[in-house]
Amino acid sequence: MSALHRRLLTLYPSDFRREYEEEMLAVLAADGRPGPAQVFDLVRAALLVRLARLPAAPPGLRRAARVAQFFGTLLLLAAALRRVVPFVPAGIEALDPLDVLRAAVWAVVLAAAWRGLRLLGFAGATAGLALEVAAPWRFYSDTPAMVLNAYWLIMAAAVVLVAGLAAARGGDRFRGVLPVLSAAGLLVALSEVYWLASSQLSPWLMLGNGSLSPYYMERAPEFAAGVLVLVAAAGLVLLAVFRQEPAVRRWLLAWAAPVLVTVPLIRSGFDAFIRHNAGHPEATRLLDGFQWAALVLVPLAAFLTVAHLTSRYERGRGPARTGGVA
Amino acid sequence: MLAAMSEAPMREPTFLVLTALAEEPRHGYAVIEDVSALTGGRVRLRAGTLYSALDRLRAEGLIEVDREEIVQSRLRRYYRLTATGERSLAAETARLREQAAIADRRLRARRADLGGAPA
Numbered sequence: 001m002s003a004l005h006r007r008l009l010t011l012y013p014s015d016f017r018r019e020y021e022e023e024m025l026a027v028l029a030a031d032g033r034p035g036p037a038q039v040f041d042l043v044r045a046a047l048l049v050r051l052a053r054l055p056a057a058p059p060g061l062r063r064a065a066r067v068a069q070f071f072g073t074l075l076l077l078a079a080a081l082r083r084v085v086p087f088v089p090a091g092i093e094a095l096d097p098l099d100v101l102r103a104a105v106w107a108v109v110l111a112a113a114w115r116g117l118r119l120l121g122f123a124g125a126t127a128g129l130a131l132e133v134a135a136p137w138r139f140y141s142d143t144p145a146m147v148l149n150a151y152w153l154i155m156a157a158a159v160v161l162v163a164g165l166a167a168a169r170g171g172d173r174f175r176g177v178l179p180v181l182s183a184a185g186l187l188v189a190l191s192e193v194y195w196l197a198s199s200q201l202s203p204w205l206m207l208g209n210g211s212l213s214p215y216y217m218e219r220a221p222e223f224a225a226g227v228l229v230l231v232a233a234a235g236l237v238l239l240a241v242f243r244q245e246p247a248v249r250r251w252l253l254a255w256a257a258p259v260l261v262t263v264p265l266i267r268s269g270f271d272a273f274i275r276h277n278a279g280h281p282e283a284t285r286l287l288d289g290f291q292w293a294a295l296v297l298v299p300l301a302a303f304l305t306v307a308h309l310t311s312r313y314e315r316g317r318g319p320a321r322t323g324g325v326a
Numbered sequence: 327m328l329a330a331m332s333e334a335p336m337r338e339p340t341f342l343v344l345t346a347l348a349e350e351p352r353h354g355y356a357v358i359e360d361v362s363a364l365t366g367g368r369v370r371l372r373a374g375t376l377y378s379a380l381d382r383l384r385a386e387g388l389i390e391v392d393r394e395e396i397v398q399s400r401l402r403r404y405y406r407l408t409a410t411g412e413r414s415l416a417a418e419t420a421r422l423r424e425q426a427a428i429a430d431r432r433l434r435a436r437r438a439d440l441g442g443a444p445a
Contacts, residue, residue, distance in 0.1 A: 020377045026400040027354045027373045038372060045374030049381060 011046035013053055064251030066167035067244060070113040071180050072160040077106035078184035079153060085188055102131045125161035132157040144286055145274050152262040155299050159258055176240030183236035186229055254306040258299030265298050336418045342369060343379050344415040351392035351406040388414055
C-alpha cells in the first residue's frame with residue numbers, strides 16, 4: 001500500500017512533496033481507509049495543488065487579450081461583410097445565409113468586446129468560430145483546399161474566443177480604433193471592385209505554388225493594385241498596434257502569432273496536397289490525422305513560443321519596466 | 327487575497343481545519359480525528375484534502391508550523407492558528423451565526439403562522 005501511496009504522491013509538485021510527503025505517508029498509514037475513494041482524493045488534491053501553483057497570467061498578456069479580442073473581431077466582421085456587401089444590390093435571395101449570420105454574430109461580439117460583456121462575448125465568439133468552420137466545411141469533401149484557404153479566419157476566430165476569456169476586466173478606452181477601423185473599411189471595400197476580389201488574391205496569399213498562374217500575370221496591374229490596398233490595410237493595423245502601450249504591443253504579437261503562422265504553414269506544408277487535388281479531381285485526398293494535428297498544434301506552439309519569449313524578455317527587464325499593473 | 331477570502335464564504339473543510347486548530351496546535355492526523363469528533367463522525371477528512379488545505383492555509387497566512395517532532399522515525403509536524411487565521415475564523419463564525427439566526431427567526435415565524443404546529 002505504501003508503494004501505491006508513494007506513486008500517487010508523485011502526482012504532486014516537487015516542492016509540495018518535499019514539504020508534506022513524509023507527513024502524508026504517516027497519515028495515510030494511520031488512517032486505514034484504503035480504496036478507490038482514497039485514490040480519488042489523492043489524485044483530486046494533486047490536481048488542485050497543481051492548479052493553485054499555476055503562475056498568474058502576466059498583466060500585459062491580459063490587457064493585450066482585450067485589445068486582440070476587439071481588433072480581431074473587427075477584422076472578422078470586415079471579412080464577413082466583404083462576402084455580403086457585393087450581393088446586397090442583387091437582393092436577399094443572392095445572399096448566403098451563413099455569411100449574413102457570420103456578419104451578424106461578429107457584430108454582436110464586437111459590441112460585447114466594446115462594452116466588456118464577457119458572457120455575451122464568449123457565447124458570440126463560440127458561435128462565430130462554429131460558423132467560420134461550417135462555412136468552408138460545406139465544400140470540404142469536394143475541395144479540401146477551401147478549409148485550408150479559410151484556416152486563418154478559423155484561427156482568428158479561435159484567438160478571439162480565447163482572448164475574450166483571458167481579457168482583463170475593465171480598463172481604459174481602446175487605443176488605435178480609428179486605424180484598425182479604416183483597415184476594416186478597406187477590407188470591405190476590396191469586395192466592391194471586381195479586380196480586387198479576394199479570389200484573385202487568395203491563390204497568391206494562401207495557396208502559393210511558387211509562381212503566379214498566367215491568368216494572374218495577365219491581370220498584373222489590377223493584382224498589384226489589390227496587393228497595395230492589402231498592404232495599406234496591413235499598415236493601418238500595424239499603426240493601431242503601435243498606438244498601444246509597450247507591454248500590450250509585445251503581448252499582441254503572441255496573440256497574433258497563431259493567425260500569422262497559418263500563412264507559411266499552409267503555403268509550405270500543404271502545397272503538395274493542394275497540387276495533388278488540383279491535378280486529380282477524380283481522386284481527391286482529404287486531410288489526414290497528421291495534417292489536422294499540424295493545423296492545430298503549429299498555431300498553438302507559435303503562441304506558446306512567442307508568449308515564452310515575451311515572458312523571458314519582460315523578466316530580463318524587471319517588474320518596474322514591464323508595463324505596470326492590470 | 328485575504329480581502330477576497332474574507333468576502334467569500336469559507337468551504338466546510340477549511341472551516342473545520344481552522345476550528346480544530348483553534349483549540350490547540352495539532353498534527354495532521356490529530357486534525358482528522360478532531361474534525362471527525364466535532365462533526366459527530368459526519369466529516370472525516372482524507373489525507374489529500376487535508377494537506378492541500380493545510381498548504382493553502384499556510385500560503386494565505388492563516389496557519390503556521392508550531393513545532394516538529396520525530397515519532398517512530400516519522401516526522402510529525404504541528405500546526406497552529408495565526409492571528410490572521412483567528413480573525414478569519416471569527417468572521418466566518420459570525421457570518422454563519424447571522425445566517426443561522428435568520429433561518430431560526432423564519433422557522434419560528436413559519437411555525438407561528440401554522441398555529442404552533444411543528445414544521
